[in-house]
Amino acid sequence: MVLQSSGKTRGLVTLDMLPPGARARVVRIDAGVRAVRRIMEMGLTPGTVIEVVMSYGGPILVRVRGSVIAIGRGIARKILVEPL
Known part of the structure; x- marks a missing residue:
């Protein structure tokens, strides 16, 4: 299933590619x-702004709607975001 909020893919990266401190908007989930x-x-719904808190080796810690959650790298590779 592909969930999209936009047909554009230019400038998009997967969540696992963002460095700590980066902010991005969720655009699509390819899973x-x-x-x-x-x-x-x-x-993590399309349109949601997120911030990478930590991304060193293991799970990625992401601030979403005021909470910090851990996301495994495999799942993070399925989340396409637009860096802000």
């Missing part, structure tokens, strides 16, 4: 139905 549901339940 299966279960993974999309799980990602959206964590608050």
Whole structure:
């Protein structure tokens, strides 16, 4: 399942490519139905602004809607974002 908020792909990167301190807007989730549901339940819906708190080796810590969540790198590779 592909969930999109925009048809544009220019300038997009996957969440795992952002450095600590970077802010971005979620644009698209390229994953299966279960993974999309799980990602959206964590608050990562298209249009949401996120900030990478930590990204050194293991899971990526991301600030979403005032909460910090850990996202595995495999899932982060399925989340396309537009750096701000």
